[in-house]
Amino acid sequence: MKKLLLPILMLCSIVAFSQTVAQDTTATQNNQDNALQNILNGNASKGITVGGYAQVDYNQPEGANGNLDVHRLVMLLGYKFSDKVQFVTEIEYEHVKELYVEQAFLNYSLNDRLNIRGGLMLVPMGIINEYHEPTTYNGVERPNMDKSIVPTTWREIGVGVTGKYNEASLRYQAYIFNGFTSLNGDKTLGGKNGLRNGRQKGAESTVNTPNLSAKVDYYGISGLRLGLSGYFGRTQAEDDVQDIDGADVGISMFGLDARYINQRFSARGQYIHALISDADEYNDLYDADLGSELRGWYAEAAYNLLPLSKEQKLDAFVRYEEYDTHAGTKDANITRNLGYNRQEITAGLSYHIANGAVVKADYQILDNKAVGNDAKGQLNIGFGVWF
Numbered sequence: 001m002k003k004l005l006l007p008i009l010m011l012c013s014i015v016a017f018s019q020t021v022a023q024d025t026t027a028t029q030n031n032q033d034n035a036l037q038n039i040l041n042g043n044a045s046k047g048i049t050v051g052g053y054a055q056v057d058y059n060q061p062e063g064a065n066g067n068l069d070v071h072r073l074v075m076l077l078g079y080k081f082s083d084k085v086q087f088v089t090e091i092e093y094e095h096v097k098e099l100y101v102e103q104a105f106l107n108y109s110l111n112d113r114l115n116i117r118g119g120l121m122l123v124p125m126g127i128i129n130e131y132h133e134p135t136t137y138n139g140v141e142r143p144n145m146d147k148s149i150v151p152t153t154w155r156e157i158g159v160g161v162t163g164k165y166n167e168a169s170l171r172y173q174a175y176i177f178n179g180f181t182s183l184n185g186d187k188t189l190g191g192k193n194g195l196r197n198g199r200q201k202g203a204e205s206t207v208n209t210p211n212l213s214a215k216v217d218y219y220g221i222s223g224l225r226l227g228l229s230g231y232f233g234r235t236q237a238e239d240d241v242q243d244i245d246g247a248d249v250g251i252s253m254f255g256l257d258a259r260y261i262n263q264r265f266s267a268r269g270q271y272i273h274a275l276i277s278d279a280d281e282y283n284d285l286y287d288a289d290l291g292s293e294l295r296g297w298y299a300e301a302a303y304n305l306l307p308l309s310k311e312q313k314l315d316a317f318v319r320y321e322e323y324d325t326h327a328g329t330k331d332a333n334i335t336r337n338l339g340y341n342r343q344e345i346t347a348g349l350s351y352h353i354a355n356g357a358v359v360k361a362d363y364q365i366l367d368n369k370a371v372g373n374d375a376k377g378q379l380n381i382g383f384g385v386w387f
Helices: 002-020 035-040 144-148 279-286
Strands: 047-061 067-080 085-094 098-111 114-122 155-165 170-177 211-218 224-234 250-262 265-277 293-304 313-328 341-354 357-368 376-386
Touching: 035 047, 035 067, 035 085, 098 155, 114 170, 144 265, 144 293, 144 313, 144 341, 155 211, 265 313
Parallel strands: none
Antiparallel strands: 047 067, 047 376, 067 085, 085 098, 098 114, 114 155, 155 170, 170 211, 211 224, 224 250, 250 265, 265 293, 293 313, 313 341, 341 357, 357 376
């Protein structure tokens, strides 16, 4: 009973707060920009541009103690040297005490169709890895599928090009990055988290094989944006083991995503599929359980409960996601773990109280295919800002 008291009080506080906001403000727009693009598109002819976002969460699992967390606090800084040359960096605190540089790159703009970039950048795969400001998605937490399959936030050091062809309603990105690491003191790749622990994040990264990443977005239909992503290469291994069979694996990852908004209705969906070659040799060498296929998808629908004449927005949403880091195991020479085949339902509210400020509450049902497993519930409450 005590464990239920705090979430009930907090949920009541949110409802009361939503009813006492006296002044309508500009609703958070469902646009296609993110914090990075706001920095790059700044109107200042020269000098510093500042932005940021933050997220504070309360998570209450069924039958366990709750967790309060300043999940992330991010500052973005951009400097415009000239009309063509800009530097952008993103500095992130996670859980108060963890510090990361999430982006740090130099952008040279020849024109809208061609920008050359180099440095620490986000890998363009799916939606959330690039568009993860808390006011741009529903739910207190990001979709778990993105954590385990993509895996967000995925950034590496590289160089490449990006641009837009507005007459064709197309945006493209193409980069060469360093890859995941196969080993960091111990094996990094495995069944439960897939490739996630192999992210090098720009910190003294090993590189011996370049990896190709590309994405094309189409925005020619009003309210609709479609994305097609691809990532191809191999993981990176240290000099003393790189010639050993199983020291690295091949990765071919494909992604499809869609976002749609029409009046008060919005929807989004995503499908990611990764094929891992030489997983059997990696598993034999490191006694690991890396699958030969990783696959996941989700679909979400939302409806704004407030009239369009209101400047605030109250989205009620539901999302179903399914993801499996052991979608294929035969070629990996391991036994499939059905507990890694996960299904989740998330339903809740996102109350956009101002342009760039949102209060959220949702309930999740978390399940998997393991024999004898019982689904678990979790209540989440939090707020997010983006400026």
